[in-house]
Amino acid sequence: MSERSAAFTACFDRGLQQFRAGEYAEAHETWEVGWKTTTGGEKQLLQALIMWTTALHHVRRGNQVGADKLMAAALARLAAPEVPPAPYPLEPLREVLRASAAEVAAGRAHAPAWPT
Template structure:
């Protein structure tokens, strides 16, 4: 099944975009297990970004920093878009939050990453 046709995909997007990070992680991880590259690496990046935000919610800035960095690394080959998503916007939001963490600033003052439709 094409990922864009998978009914779980829009549900996972909704969870991510609403900031339900743990639930988004679970939803995307279920999808990730069934994918082949390059979609598999992209979904893994999204899972890592969601888990990074779970770490942020729990005050684990080190874990969040590591996972945001890994997520960006896996996201980069899919830029600017894939699966109908604007990955450049996602990359920018995640990179801004990662830079804030690396500068000992509060990443939560920045807009959260969102999975938006590519134009």
């Protein structure tokens, strides 16, 4: 496993704090800053998280088609082999995303819990 870049670590950690506080728009913005400054698998992981928070926003605003597309894209991006492990194993995050995708597909706004 390669070492995470400082840019990735800083934005991932801050975005995670915001996400856990239910501040999804803020987490999106934080992760987007990191996405612009990282490369490779780090960039892909952040992109998946950005897509997820955007999908949550879309379902709350009634844009079901956009929400479904973004959830599918987030899951696909997170499944990419070059995505580095987050500061913990990725499978729990994938499970949360799959459960969140089911809620989104049902048109339900929800507050997903970050895996522990």
